[in-house]
Amino acid sequence: MIELTGLRKVYASPDGDVVALDGIDLHVERGTVHGIVGRSGAGKSTLIRCLTGLERPTSGTVRVDGVTISDLAENKLRAARRRTGMVFQHVNLLDSRTIAANVAYPLEVAGVRRHERAARVAELLDLVGLGDRAGAYPAQLSGGQKQRVGIARALATEPGVLLCDEPTSALDGETTRQILGLVRDLRDRLGITVVVITHEPAVVRDVCDHVTLLEHGRVVQTGALAQVVTAVGSPLSRALVPVPDLPPGDRRALVEAVFSTDAVPTSVAFAAVAALGDDVEVASATVEPLGGVRVGRLIVDAPTGRVPEVVERLRAAGLDPLAVPTATDAGREVA
Ligand SMILES: Nc1ncnc2c1ncn2[C@@H]1O[C@H](COP(=O)(O)OP(=O)(O)OP(=O)(O)O)[C@@H](O)[C@H]1O
Ligand SMILES: [Mg+2]
Structure with a gap:
Protein backbone atom coordinates (compact mmCIF):
# COMPACT_ATOMS: atom_id res chain seq x y z
CA MET A 1 0.00 0.00 0.00
CA ILE A 2 1.19 3.49 -0.79
CA GLU A 3 0.20 6.60 1.14
CA LEU A 4 1.24 10.09 0.18
CA THR A 5 0.36 12.93 2.50
CA GLY A 6 0.91 16.59 1.68
CA LEU A 7 3.76 15.65 -0.64
CA ARG A 8 5.65 18.68 -1.93
CA LYS A 9 8.79 18.79 -4.03
CA VAL A 10 10.44 22.07 -4.93
CA TYR A 11 13.51 22.06 -7.16
CA ALA A 12 15.93 24.95 -7.01
CA SER A 13 16.91 26.06 -10.51
CA PRO A 14 18.87 29.02 -11.89
CA ASP A 15 15.56 30.60 -12.98
CA GLY A 16 14.07 30.25 -9.51
CA ASP A 17 12.24 27.53 -7.64
CA VAL A 18 10.20 24.97 -9.57
CA VAL A 19 7.28 23.51 -7.66
CA ALA A 20 7.10 20.00 -9.16
CA LEU A 21 4.68 18.56 -6.58
CA ASP A 22 2.35 20.91 -4.75
CA GLY A 23 0.69 19.00 -1.91
CA ILE A 24 -0.22 15.53 -3.14
CA ASP A 25 -2.52 13.34 -1.03
CA LEU A 26 -2.91 9.91 -2.55
CA HIS A 27 -3.72 6.41 -1.39
CA VAL A 28 -2.92 3.37 -3.52
CA GLU A 29 -4.44 0.11 -2.34
CA ARG A 30 -2.25 -2.99 -2.22
CA GLY A 31 -2.62 -5.25 -5.25
CA THR A 32 -4.10 -2.61 -7.53
CA VAL A 33 -2.77 -1.05 -10.73
CA HIS A 34 -2.82 2.73 -10.42
CA GLY A 35 -2.33 4.94 -13.47
CA ILE A 36 -0.81 8.42 -13.24
CA VAL A 37 -1.56 10.68 -16.18
CA GLY A 38 -0.98 14.33 -16.97
CA ARG A 39 0.78 16.66 -19.33
CA SER A 40 4.51 16.89 -19.69
CA GLY A 41 5.93 18.62 -16.63
CA ALA A 42 2.90 17.80 -14.44
CA GLY A 43 5.17 16.07 -11.91
CA LYS A 44 4.59 12.40 -12.75
CA SER A 45 8.21 11.27 -12.78
CA THR A 46 8.99 13.34 -9.71
CA LEU A 47 6.17 11.56 -7.90
CA ILE A 48 7.58 8.15 -8.80
CA ARG A 49 11.11 9.18 -7.81
CA CYS A 50 9.79 10.26 -4.41
CA LEU A 51 8.17 6.83 -4.05
CA THR A 52 11.47 5.06 -4.58
CA GLY A 53 13.36 7.42 -2.32
CA LEU A 54 15.53 8.55 -5.25
CA GLU A 55 14.18 12.02 -4.57
CA ARG A 56 13.63 13.48 -1.13
CA PRO A 57 10.37 15.40 -0.68
CA THR A 58 10.64 19.04 0.35
CA SER A 59 7.79 18.30 2.78
CA GLY A 60 5.09 15.73 3.33
CA THR A 61 5.35 11.98 3.82
CA VAL A 62 5.71 8.94 1.59
CA ARG A 63 4.75 5.58 3.07
CA VAL A 64 5.26 2.36 1.14
CA ASP A 65 4.04 -0.89 2.71
CA GLY A 66 4.17 0.64 6.16
CA VAL A 67 7.65 2.16 5.84
CA THR A 68 7.93 5.93 5.88
CA ILE A 69 10.43 6.32 3.02
CA SER A 70 10.56 10.10 3.37
CA ASP A 71 11.95 9.85 6.94
CA LEU A 72 14.66 7.27 6.32
CA ALA A 73 18.31 8.13 6.72
CA GLU A 74 20.46 7.73 3.61
CA ASN A 75 21.99 4.42 4.80
CA LYS A 76 18.55 2.83 5.35
CA LEU A 77 17.22 4.06 2.04
CA ARG A 78 19.16 1.55 -0.01
CA ALA A 79 17.45 -1.41 1.63
CA ALA A 80 14.10 0.34 1.41
CA ARG A 81 14.59 0.86 -2.31
CA ARG A 82 14.51 -2.89 -2.80
CA ARG A 83 10.83 -2.71 -1.85
CA THR A 84 10.09 -0.83 -5.03
CA GLY A 85 11.01 -2.10 -8.49
CA MET A 86 11.39 0.47 -11.28
CA VAL A 87 10.67 0.01 -14.97
CA PHE A 88 11.45 2.79 -17.45
CA GLN A 89 10.59 3.53 -21.06
CA HIS A 90 14.14 2.71 -22.15
CA VAL A 91 15.48 -0.37 -20.44
CA ASN A 92 19.10 0.14 -19.53
CA LEU A 93 20.45 -3.37 -19.83
CA LEU A 94 24.16 -4.13 -19.56
CA ASP A 95 25.07 -5.07 -23.13
CA SER A 96 28.05 -7.21 -22.15
CA ARG A 97 25.94 -9.42 -19.88
CA THR A 98 23.45 -12.13 -20.85
CA ILE A 99 19.87 -11.42 -19.91
CA ALA A 100 20.17 -13.91 -17.03
CA ALA A 101 23.18 -11.98 -15.75
CA ASN A 102 21.27 -8.71 -16.12
CA VAL A 103 18.41 -10.04 -14.00
CA ALA A 104 20.95 -11.43 -11.49
CA TYR A 105 22.59 -8.03 -11.08
CA PRO A 106 20.34 -6.58 -8.34
CA LEU A 107 20.62 -9.90 -6.50
CA GLU A 108 24.43 -9.67 -6.60
CA VAL A 109 24.21 -6.14 -5.21
CA ALA A 110 21.88 -7.40 -2.47
CA GLY A 111 24.41 -10.11 -1.55
CA VAL A 112 22.28 -13.11 -2.53
CA ARG A 113 24.37 -16.31 -2.83
CA ARG A 114 25.21 -17.70 -6.23
CA HIS A 115 23.04 -20.85 -6.23
CA GLU A 116 20.06 -18.97 -4.83
CA ARG A 117 20.60 -16.33 -7.46
CA ALA A 118 20.56 -18.85 -10.30
CA ALA A 119 17.31 -20.39 -9.09
CA ARG A 120 15.66 -17.00 -8.64
CA VAL A 121 16.79 -15.76 -12.06
CA ALA A 122 15.40 -18.85 -13.77
CA GLU A 123 12.10 -18.33 -11.96
CA LEU A 124 11.96 -14.64 -12.94
CA LEU A 125 12.73 -15.30 -16.60
CA ASP A 126 9.97 -17.93 -16.65
CA LEU A 127 7.62 -15.44 -15.05
CA VAL A 128 8.12 -12.94 -17.89
CA GLY A 129 8.07 -15.63 -20.59
CA LEU A 130 11.79 -15.59 -21.43
CA GLY A 131 12.84 -18.84 -19.76
CA ASP A 132 14.34 -20.12 -23.02
CA ARG A 133 16.41 -16.98 -23.72
CA ALA A 134 18.54 -16.88 -20.55
CA GLY A 135 21.82 -16.97 -22.49
CA ALA A 136 20.88 -14.30 -25.05
CA TYR A 137 22.45 -10.85 -25.02
CA PRO A 138 20.36 -7.65 -25.02
CA ALA A 139 21.32 -6.89 -28.64
CA GLN A 140 19.63 -10.14 -29.69
CA LEU A 141 16.25 -9.15 -28.22
CA SER A 142 13.28 -7.15 -29.50
CA GLY A 143 12.10 -4.02 -27.70
CA GLY A 144 9.27 -5.91 -26.03
CA GLN A 145 11.61 -8.69 -24.90
CA LYS A 146 14.02 -6.13 -23.45
CA GLN A 147 11.15 -4.58 -21.52
CA ARG A 148 10.33 -8.06 -20.15
CA VAL A 149 13.94 -8.39 -18.97
CA GLY A 150 13.60 -4.94 -17.36
CA ILE A 151 10.48 -6.12 -15.53
CA ALA A 152 12.16 -9.36 -14.39
CA ARG A 153 15.12 -7.33 -13.12
CA ALA A 154 12.79 -4.92 -11.29
CA LEU A 155 11.10 -7.88 -9.59
CA ALA A 156 14.35 -9.61 -8.60
CA THR A 157 14.42 -8.30 -5.04
CA GLU A 158 10.75 -9.22 -4.56
CA PRO A 159 9.43 -5.68 -4.21
CA GLY A 160 5.89 -5.11 -2.99
CA VAL A 161 5.54 -2.24 -5.42
CA LEU A 162 6.35 -2.00 -9.12
CA LEU A 163 6.76 1.54 -10.47
CA CYS A 164 6.60 1.98 -14.24
CA ASP A 165 7.47 5.27 -15.96
CA GLU A 166 6.11 5.15 -19.51
CA PRO A 167 6.89 1.42 -19.81
CA THR A 168 5.34 0.95 -23.23
CA SER A 169 5.82 4.29 -25.01
CA ALA A 170 8.63 2.89 -27.12
CA LEU A 171 6.65 -0.20 -28.13
CA ASP A 172 4.12 -0.90 -30.87
CA GLY A 173 0.44 -1.57 -30.10
CA GLU A 174 0.58 -5.35 -30.03
CA THR A 175 3.75 -5.45 -27.90
CA THR A 176 2.22 -2.86 -25.58
CA ARG A 177 -0.79 -5.13 -25.09
CA GLN A 178 1.49 -8.08 -24.30
CA ILE A 179 3.51 -6.12 -21.75
CA LEU A 180 0.34 -4.79 -20.11
CA GLY A 181 -1.07 -8.31 -20.01
CA LEU A 182 2.12 -9.36 -18.25
CA VAL A 183 1.84 -6.51 -15.72
CA ARG A 184 -1.73 -7.46 -14.89
CA ASP A 185 -0.76 -11.12 -14.64
CA LEU A 186 2.09 -10.25 -12.24
CA ARG A 187 -0.28 -8.21 -10.13
CA ASP A 188 -2.66 -11.20 -9.94
CA ARG A 189 0.04 -13.79 -9.28
CA LEU A 190 2.31 -11.85 -6.94
CA GLY A 191 -0.24 -9.48 -5.39
CA ILE A 192 2.06 -6.54 -6.02
CA THR A 193 0.95 -2.93 -6.22
CA VAL A 194 1.68 -1.29 -9.56
CA VAL A 195 1.95 2.43 -10.31
CA VAL A 196 2.17 3.20 -14.00
CA ILE A 197 2.83 6.58 -15.56
CA THR A 198 1.51 6.88 -19.06
CA HIS A 199 0.27 9.30 -21.69
CA GLU A 200 -1.54 6.54 -23.58
CA PRO A 201 -5.30 6.26 -22.90
CA ALA A 202 -5.15 2.61 -23.99
CA VAL A 203 -2.77 1.78 -21.15
CA VAL A 204 -5.13 3.25 -18.57
CA ARG A 205 -8.15 1.60 -20.11
CA ASP A 206 -6.54 -1.82 -20.46
CA VAL A 207 -4.63 -2.21 -17.24
CA CYS A 208 -5.51 0.32 -14.53
CA ASP A 209 -7.96 -0.17 -11.67
CA HIS A 210 -7.54 3.40 -10.46
CA VAL A 211 -6.27 6.51 -12.15
CA THR A 212 -5.02 9.92 -11.06
CA LEU A 213 -4.74 13.03 -13.20
CA LEU A 214 -1.96 15.43 -12.20
CA GLU A 215 -1.76 19.05 -13.29
CA HIS A 216 0.93 21.47 -12.15
CA GLY A 217 1.92 19.14 -9.33
CA ARG A 218 -1.61 18.75 -8.01
CA VAL A 219 -4.19 15.99 -8.11
CA VAL A 220 -7.02 17.18 -10.37
CA GLN A 221 -9.01 13.95 -10.38
CA THR A 222 -8.51 10.51 -8.86
CA GLY A 223 -10.60 7.42 -8.38
CA ALA A 224 -11.60 3.99 -9.61
CA LEU A 225 -11.61 3.82 -13.40
CA ALA A 226 -15.35 3.16 -13.71
CA GLN A 227 -16.05 6.06 -11.38
CA VAL A 228 -13.85 8.68 -13.08
CA VAL A 229 -15.07 7.84 -16.58
CA THR A 230 -18.73 8.08 -15.62
CA ALA A 231 -18.20 11.50 -14.02
CA VAL A 232 -19.67 13.36 -16.99
CA GLY A 233 -17.63 16.24 -18.33
CA SER A 234 -14.67 15.26 -16.13
CA PRO A 235 -11.27 15.55 -17.78
CA LEU A 236 -10.55 11.83 -17.36
N1 LIG B 1 16.15 17.71 -11.22
C1 LIG B 1 15.35 18.74 -11.51
N2 LIG B 1 15.74 20.02 -11.31
C2 LIG B 1 14.92 21.07 -11.56
N3 LIG B 1 13.66 20.94 -12.04
C3 LIG B 1 13.21 19.69 -12.26
C4 LIG B 1 14.02 18.53 -12.02
N4 LIG B 1 13.30 17.42 -12.34
C5 LIG B 1 12.11 17.87 -12.76
N5 LIG B 1 12.04 19.23 -12.72
C6 LIG B 1 10.88 20.07 -13.07
O1 LIG B 1 9.78 19.64 -12.29
C7 LIG B 1 8.58 19.64 -13.07
C8 LIG B 1 7.99 18.22 -13.09
O2 LIG B 1 8.87 17.37 -13.82
P1 LIG B 1 8.58 15.82 -14.06
O3 LIG B 1 9.77 15.24 -14.71
O4 LIG B 1 8.13 15.21 -12.78
O5 LIG B 1 7.36 15.89 -15.08
P2 LIG B 1 6.61 14.71 -15.86
O6 LIG B 1 5.16 14.84 -15.54
O7 LIG B 1 7.26 13.41 -15.60
O8 LIG B 1 6.82 15.15 -17.39
P3 LIG B 1 7.05 14.22 -18.72
O9 LIG B 1 5.68 13.75 -19.12
O10 LIG B 1 7.61 15.19 -19.69
O11 LIG B 1 7.99 13.11 -18.38
C9 LIG B 1 8.97 20.16 -14.44
O12 LIG B 1 8.70 21.55 -14.45
C10 LIG B 1 10.45 19.91 -14.51
O13 LIG B 1 11.08 20.84 -15.33
MG1 LIG C 1 8.29 12.03 -16.79
Whole structure:
Protein backbone atom coordinates (compact mmCIF):
# COMPACT_ATOMS: atom_id res chain seq x y z
CA MET A 1 0.00 0.00 0.00
CA ILE A 2 1.19 3.49 -0.79
CA GLU A 3 0.20 6.60 1.14
CA LEU A 4 1.24 10.09 0.18
CA THR A 5 0.36 12.93 2.50
CA GLY A 6 0.91 16.59 1.68
CA LEU A 7 3.76 15.65 -0.64
CA ARG A 8 5.65 18.68 -1.93
CA LYS A 9 8.79 18.79 -4.03
CA VAL A 10 10.44 22.07 -4.93
CA TYR A 11 13.51 22.06 -7.16
CA ALA A 12 15.93 24.95 -7.01
CA SER A 13 16.91 26.06 -10.51
CA PRO A 14 18.87 29.02 -11.89
CA ASP A 15 15.56 30.60 -12.98
CA GLY A 16 14.07 30.25 -9.51
CA ASP A 17 12.24 27.53 -7.64
CA VAL A 18 10.20 24.97 -9.57
CA VAL A 19 7.28 23.51 -7.66
CA ALA A 20 7.10 20.00 -9.16
CA LEU A 21 4.68 18.56 -6.58
CA ASP A 22 2.35 20.91 -4.75
CA GLY A 23 0.69 19.00 -1.91
CA ILE A 24 -0.22 15.53 -3.14
CA ASP A 25 -2.52 13.34 -1.03
CA LEU A 26 -2.91 9.91 -2.55
CA HIS A 27 -3.72 6.41 -1.39
CA VAL A 28 -2.92 3.37 -3.52
CA GLU A 29 -4.44 0.11 -2.34
CA ARG A 30 -2.25 -2.99 -2.22
CA GLY A 31 -2.62 -5.25 -5.25
CA THR A 32 -4.10 -2.61 -7.53
CA VAL A 33 -2.77 -1.05 -10.73
CA HIS A 34 -2.82 2.73 -10.42
CA GLY A 35 -2.33 4.94 -13.47
CA ILE A 36 -0.81 8.42 -13.24
CA VAL A 37 -1.56 10.68 -16.18
CA GLY A 38 -0.98 14.33 -16.97
CA ARG A 39 0.78 16.66 -19.33
CA SER A 40 4.51 16.89 -19.69
CA GLY A 41 5.93 18.62 -16.63
CA ALA A 42 2.90 17.80 -14.44
CA GLY A 43 5.17 16.07 -11.91
CA LYS A 44 4.59 12.40 -12.75
CA SER A 45 8.21 11.27 -12.78
CA THR A 46 8.99 13.34 -9.71
CA LEU A 47 6.17 11.56 -7.90
CA ILE A 48 7.58 8.15 -8.80
CA ARG A 49 11.11 9.18 -7.81
CA CYS A 50 9.79 10.26 -4.41
CA LEU A 51 8.17 6.83 -4.05
CA THR A 52 11.47 5.06 -4.58
CA GLY A 53 13.36 7.42 -2.32
CA LEU A 54 15.53 8.55 -5.25
CA GLU A 55 14.18 12.02 -4.57
CA ARG A 56 13.63 13.48 -1.13
CA PRO A 57 10.37 15.40 -0.68
CA THR A 58 10.64 19.04 0.35
CA SER A 59 7.79 18.30 2.78
CA GLY A 60 5.09 15.73 3.33
CA THR A 61 5.35 11.98 3.82
CA VAL A 62 5.71 8.94 1.59
CA ARG A 63 4.75 5.58 3.07
CA VAL A 64 5.26 2.36 1.14
CA ASP A 65 4.04 -0.89 2.71
CA GLY A 66 4.17 0.64 6.16
CA VAL A 67 7.65 2.16 5.84
CA THR A 68 7.93 5.93 5.88
CA ILE A 69 10.43 6.32 3.02
CA SER A 70 10.56 10.10 3.37
CA ASP A 71 11.95 9.85 6.94
CA LEU A 72 14.66 7.27 6.32
CA ALA A 73 18.31 8.13 6.72
CA GLU A 74 20.46 7.73 3.61
CA ASN A 75 21.99 4.42 4.80
CA LYS A 76 18.55 2.83 5.35
CA LEU A 77 17.22 4.06 2.04
CA ARG A 78 19.16 1.55 -0.01
CA ALA A 79 17.45 -1.41 1.63
CA ALA A 80 14.10 0.34 1.41
CA ARG A 81 14.59 0.86 -2.31
CA ARG A 82 14.51 -2.89 -2.80
CA ARG A 83 10.83 -2.71 -1.85
CA THR A 84 10.09 -0.83 -5.03
CA GLY A 85 11.01 -2.10 -8.49
CA MET A 86 11.39 0.47 -11.28
CA VAL A 87 10.67 0.01 -14.97
CA PHE A 88 11.45 2.79 -17.45
CA GLN A 89 10.59 3.53 -21.06
CA HIS A 90 14.14 2.71 -22.15
CA VAL A 91 15.48 -0.37 -20.44
CA ASN A 92 19.10 0.14 -19.53
CA LEU A 93 20.45 -3.37 -19.83
CA LEU A 94 24.16 -4.13 -19.56
CA ASP A 95 25.07 -5.07 -23.13
CA SER A 96 28.05 -7.21 -22.15
CA ARG A 97 25.94 -9.42 -19.88
CA THR A 98 23.45 -12.13 -20.85
CA ILE A 99 19.87 -11.42 -19.91
CA ALA A 100 20.17 -13.91 -17.03
CA ALA A 101 23.18 -11.98 -15.75
CA ASN A 102 21.27 -8.71 -16.12
CA VAL A 103 18.41 -10.04 -14.00
CA ALA A 104 20.95 -11.43 -11.49
CA TYR A 105 22.59 -8.03 -11.08
CA PRO A 106 20.34 -6.58 -8.34
CA LEU A 107 20.62 -9.90 -6.50
CA GLU A 108 24.43 -9.67 -6.60
CA VAL A 109 24.21 -6.14 -5.21
CA ALA A 110 21.88 -7.40 -2.47
CA GLY A 111 24.41 -10.11 -1.55
CA VAL A 112 22.28 -13.11 -2.53
CA ARG A 113 24.37 -16.31 -2.83
CA ARG A 114 25.21 -17.70 -6.23
CA HIS A 115 23.04 -20.85 -6.23
CA GLU A 116 20.06 -18.97 -4.83
CA ARG A 117 20.60 -16.33 -7.46
CA ALA A 118 20.56 -18.85 -10.30
CA ALA A 119 17.31 -20.39 -9.09
CA ARG A 120 15.66 -17.00 -8.64
CA VAL A 121 16.79 -15.76 -12.06
CA ALA A 122 15.40 -18.85 -13.77
CA GLU A 123 12.10 -18.33 -11.96
CA LEU A 124 11.96 -14.64 -12.94
CA LEU A 125 12.73 -15.30 -16.60
CA ASP A 126 9.97 -17.93 -16.65
CA LEU A 127 7.62 -15.44 -15.05
CA VAL A 128 8.12 -12.94 -17.89
CA GLY A 129 8.07 -15.63 -20.59
CA LEU A 130 11.79 -15.59 -21.43
CA GLY A 131 12.84 -18.84 -19.76
CA ASP A 132 14.34 -20.12 -23.02
CA ARG A 133 16.41 -16.98 -23.72
CA ALA A 134 18.54 -16.88 -20.55
CA GLY A 135 21.82 -16.97 -22.49
CA ALA A 136 20.88 -14.30 -25.05
CA TYR A 137 22.45 -10.85 -25.02
CA PRO A 138 20.36 -7.65 -25.02
CA ALA A 139 21.32 -6.89 -28.64
CA GLN A 140 19.63 -10.14 -29.69
CA LEU A 141 16.25 -9.15 -28.22
CA SER A 142 13.28 -7.15 -29.50
CA GLY A 143 12.10 -4.02 -27.70
CA GLY A 144 9.27 -5.91 -26.03
CA GLN A 145 11.61 -8.69 -24.90
CA LYS A 146 14.02 -6.13 -23.45
CA GLN A 147 11.15 -4.58 -21.52
CA ARG A 148 10.33 -8.06 -20.15
CA VAL A 149 13.94 -8.39 -18.97
CA GLY A 150 13.60 -4.94 -17.36
CA ILE A 151 10.48 -6.12 -15.53
CA ALA A 152 12.16 -9.36 -14.39
CA ARG A 153 15.12 -7.33 -13.12
CA ALA A 154 12.79 -4.92 -11.29
CA LEU A 155 11.10 -7.88 -9.59
CA ALA A 156 14.35 -9.61 -8.60
CA THR A 157 14.42 -8.30 -5.04
CA GLU A 158 10.75 -9.22 -4.56
CA PRO A 159 9.43 -5.68 -4.21
CA GLY A 160 5.89 -5.11 -2.99
CA VAL A 161 5.54 -2.24 -5.42
CA LEU A 162 6.35 -2.00 -9.12
CA LEU A 163 6.76 1.54 -10.47
CA CYS A 164 6.60 1.98 -14.24
CA ASP A 165 7.47 5.27 -15.96
CA GLU A 166 6.11 5.15 -19.51
CA PRO A 167 6.89 1.42 -19.81
CA THR A 168 5.34 0.95 -23.23
CA SER A 169 5.82 4.29 -25.01
CA ALA A 170 8.63 2.89 -27.12
CA LEU A 171 6.65 -0.20 -28.13
CA ASP A 172 4.12 -0.90 -30.87
CA GLY A 173 0.44 -1.57 -30.10
CA GLU A 174 0.58 -5.35 -30.03
CA THR A 175 3.75 -5.45 -27.90
CA THR A 176 2.22 -2.86 -25.58
CA ARG A 177 -0.79 -5.13 -25.09
CA GLN A 178 1.49 -8.08 -24.30
CA ILE A 179 3.51 -6.12 -21.75
CA LEU A 180 0.34 -4.79 -20.11
CA GLY A 181 -1.07 -8.31 -20.01
CA LEU A 182 2.12 -9.36 -18.25
CA VAL A 183 1.84 -6.51 -15.72
CA ARG A 184 -1.73 -7.46 -14.89
CA ASP A 185 -0.76 -11.12 -14.64
CA LEU A 186 2.09 -10.25 -12.24
CA ARG A 187 -0.28 -8.21 -10.13
CA ASP A 188 -2.66 -11.20 -9.94
CA ARG A 189 0.04 -13.79 -9.28
CA LEU A 190 2.31 -11.85 -6.94
CA GLY A 191 -0.24 -9.48 -5.39
CA ILE A 192 2.06 -6.54 -6.02
CA THR A 193 0.95 -2.93 -6.22
CA VAL A 194 1.68 -1.29 -9.56
CA VAL A 195 1.95 2.43 -10.31
CA VAL A 196 2.17 3.20 -14.00
CA ILE A 197 2.83 6.58 -15.56
CA THR A 198 1.51 6.88 -19.06
CA HIS A 199 0.27 9.30 -21.69
CA GLU A 200 -1.54 6.54 -23.58
CA PRO A 201 -5.30 6.26 -22.90
CA ALA A 202 -5.15 2.61 -23.99
CA VAL A 203 -2.77 1.78 -21.15
CA VAL A 204 -5.13 3.25 -18.57
CA ARG A 205 -8.15 1.60 -20.11
CA ASP A 206 -6.54 -1.82 -20.46
CA VAL A 207 -4.63 -2.21 -17.24
CA CYS A 208 -5.51 0.32 -14.53
CA ASP A 209 -7.96 -0.17 -11.67
CA HIS A 210 -7.54 3.40 -10.46
CA VAL A 211 -6.27 6.51 -12.15
CA THR A 212 -5.02 9.92 -11.06
CA LEU A 213 -4.74 13.03 -13.20
CA LEU A 214 -1.96 15.43 -12.20
CA GLU A 215 -1.76 19.05 -13.29
CA HIS A 216 0.93 21.47 -12.15
CA GLY A 217 1.92 19.14 -9.33
CA ARG A 218 -1.61 18.75 -8.01
CA VAL A 219 -4.19 15.99 -8.11
CA VAL A 220 -7.02 17.18 -10.37
CA GLN A 221 -9.01 13.95 -10.38
CA THR A 222 -8.51 10.51 -8.86
CA GLY A 223 -10.60 7.42 -8.38
CA ALA A 224 -11.60 3.99 -9.61
CA LEU A 225 -11.61 3.82 -13.40
CA ALA A 226 -15.35 3.16 -13.71
CA GLN A 227 -16.05 6.06 -11.38
CA VAL A 228 -13.85 8.68 -13.08
CA VAL A 229 -15.07 7.84 -16.58
CA THR A 230 -18.73 8.08 -15.62
CA ALA A 231 -18.20 11.50 -14.02
CA VAL A 232 -19.67 13.36 -16.99
CA GLY A 233 -17.63 16.24 -18.33
CA SER A 234 -14.67 15.26 -16.13
CA PRO A 235 -11.27 15.55 -17.78
CA LEU A 236 -10.55 11.83 -17.36
CA SER A 237 -13.91 10.85 -18.79
CA ARG A 238 -13.17 13.00 -21.84
CA ALA A 239 -9.72 11.51 -22.20
CA LEU A 240 -10.56 7.86 -21.64
CA VAL A 241 -13.94 7.31 -23.27
CA PRO A 242 -13.52 8.38 -26.88
CA VAL A 243 -15.71 11.23 -28.03
CA PRO A 244 -16.67 10.51 -31.64
CA ASP A 245 -16.07 13.02 -34.40
CA LEU A 246 -19.59 13.95 -35.33
CA PRO A 247 -20.15 15.17 -38.88
CA PRO A 248 -20.89 18.92 -38.74
CA GLY A 249 -24.32 18.64 -40.44
CA ASP A 250 -26.95 21.08 -39.26
CA ARG A 251 -26.32 20.32 -35.62
CA ARG A 252 -27.96 22.59 -33.11
CA ALA A 253 -26.88 21.84 -29.55
CA LEU A 254 -25.46 18.75 -27.90
CA VAL A 255 -26.22 17.15 -24.58
CA GLU A 256 -23.95 14.43 -23.33
CA ALA A 257 -24.25 11.72 -20.70
CA VAL A 258 -21.75 9.10 -19.58
CA PHE A 259 -23.14 6.29 -17.46
CA SER A 260 -22.77 2.74 -16.27
CA THR A 261 -25.26 0.56 -18.14
CA ASP A 262 -25.75 -1.37 -14.88
CA ALA A 263 -27.28 1.78 -13.42
CA VAL A 264 -29.18 2.90 -16.52
CA PRO A 265 -29.84 0.33 -19.28
CA THR A 266 -29.28 1.72 -22.77
CA SER A 267 -32.92 1.00 -23.62
CA VAL A 268 -33.98 3.41 -20.87
CA ALA A 269 -31.60 6.10 -22.17
CA PHE A 270 -32.87 5.66 -25.73
CA ALA A 271 -36.49 5.71 -24.61
CA ALA A 272 -35.89 9.00 -22.82
CA VAL A 273 -34.55 10.54 -26.04
CA ALA A 274 -37.38 9.05 -28.14
CA ALA A 275 -39.95 10.57 -25.77
CA LEU A 276 -38.63 14.03 -26.64
CA GLY A 277 -40.01 13.85 -30.17
CA ASP A 278 -38.63 13.93 -33.68
CA ASP A 279 -36.49 17.04 -33.49
CA VAL A 280 -34.31 15.51 -30.77
CA GLU A 281 -31.93 12.81 -32.01
CA VAL A 282 -29.24 10.48 -30.77
CA ALA A 283 -26.11 11.83 -32.47
CA SER A 284 -23.89 9.11 -31.09
CA ALA A 285 -24.09 6.23 -28.65
CA THR A 286 -21.28 3.95 -27.58
CA VAL A 287 -21.03 1.23 -24.96
CA GLU A 288 -17.79 -0.42 -23.95
CA PRO A 289 -16.36 -2.39 -21.05
CA LEU A 290 -14.07 -0.29 -18.89
CA GLY A 291 -12.88 -0.73 -15.32
CA GLY A 292 -15.19 -3.69 -14.75
CA VAL A 293 -18.40 -1.97 -15.89
CA ARG A 294 -20.02 -1.27 -19.24
CA VAL A 295 -19.70 2.43 -19.86
CA GLY A 296 -22.21 4.14 -22.13
CA ARG A 297 -21.67 7.54 -23.72
CA LEU A 298 -24.74 9.13 -25.24
CA ILE A 299 -24.68 12.35 -27.23
CA VAL A 300 -28.00 13.93 -28.07
CA ASP A 301 -28.56 16.56 -30.76
CA ALA A 302 -31.39 19.01 -30.03
CA PRO A 303 -32.64 22.49 -30.98
CA THR A 304 -30.81 24.98 -28.75
CA GLY A 305 -34.03 26.11 -27.09
CA ARG A 306 -34.91 22.58 -25.98
CA VAL A 307 -31.63 21.86 -24.18
CA PRO A 308 -32.99 22.44 -20.65
CA GLU A 309 -35.88 20.10 -21.41
CA VAL A 310 -33.51 17.42 -22.77
CA VAL A 311 -31.29 17.71 -19.71
CA GLU A 312 -34.29 17.38 -17.42
CA ARG A 313 -35.69 14.38 -19.26
CA LEU A 314 -32.36 12.52 -19.24
CA ARG A 315 -31.93 13.31 -15.57
CA ALA A 316 -35.37 11.84 -14.87
CA ALA A 317 -34.15 8.67 -16.58
CA GLY A 318 -31.29 8.44 -14.07
CA LEU A 319 -28.55 9.99 -16.18
CA ASP A 320 -26.26 12.87 -15.28
CA PRO A 321 -26.34 14.91 -18.49
CA LEU A 322 -24.32 17.94 -19.45
CA ALA A 323 -24.94 20.44 -22.25
CA VAL A 324 -21.80 20.76 -24.35
CA PRO A 325 -21.02 23.36 -27.02
CA THR A 326 -19.61 20.73 -29.38
CA ALA A 327 -18.40 17.21 -28.79
CA THR A 328 -15.61 17.40 -31.31
CA ASP A 329 -13.39 19.91 -29.55
CA ALA A 330 -12.67 17.48 -26.71
CA GLY A 331 -9.17 16.07 -26.61
CA ARG A 332 -8.60 12.38 -27.07
CA GLU A 333 -5.16 12.08 -25.55
CA VAL A 334 -4.85 11.81 -21.83
CA ALA A 335 -4.18 15.43 -20.94
N1 LIG B 1 16.15 17.71 -11.22
C1 LIG B 1 15.35 18.74 -11.51
N2 LIG B 1 15.74 20.02 -11.31
C2 LIG B 1 14.92 21.07 -11.56
N3 LIG B 1 13.66 20.94 -12.04
C3 LIG B 1 13.21 19.69 -12.26
C4 LIG B 1 14.02 18.53 -12.02
N4 LIG B 1 13.30 17.42 -12.34
C5 LIG B 1 12.11 17.87 -12.76
N5 LIG B 1 12.04 19.23 -12.72
C6 LIG B 1 10.88 20.07 -13.07
O1 LIG B 1 9.78 19.64 -12.29
C7 LIG B 1 8.58 19.64 -13.07
C8 LIG B 1 7.99 18.22 -13.09
O2 LIG B 1 8.87 17.37 -13.82
P1 LIG B 1 8.58 15.82 -14.06
O3 LIG B 1 9.77 15.24 -14.71
O4 LIG B 1 8.13 15.21 -12.78
O5 LIG B 1 7.36 15.89 -15.08
P2 LIG B 1 6.61 14.71 -15.86
O6 LIG B 1 5.16 14.84 -15.54
O7 LIG B 1 7.26 13.41 -15.60
O8 LIG B 1 6.82 15.15 -17.39
P3 LIG B 1 7.05 14.22 -18.72
O9 LIG B 1 5.68 13.75 -19.12
O10 LIG B 1 7.61 15.19 -19.69
O11 LIG B 1 7.99 13.11 -18.38
C9 LIG B 1 8.97 20.16 -14.44
O12 LIG B 1 8.70 21.55 -14.45
C10 LIG B 1 10.45 19.91 -14.51
O13 LIG B 1 11.08 20.84 -15.33
MG1 LIG C 1 8.29 12.03 -16.79
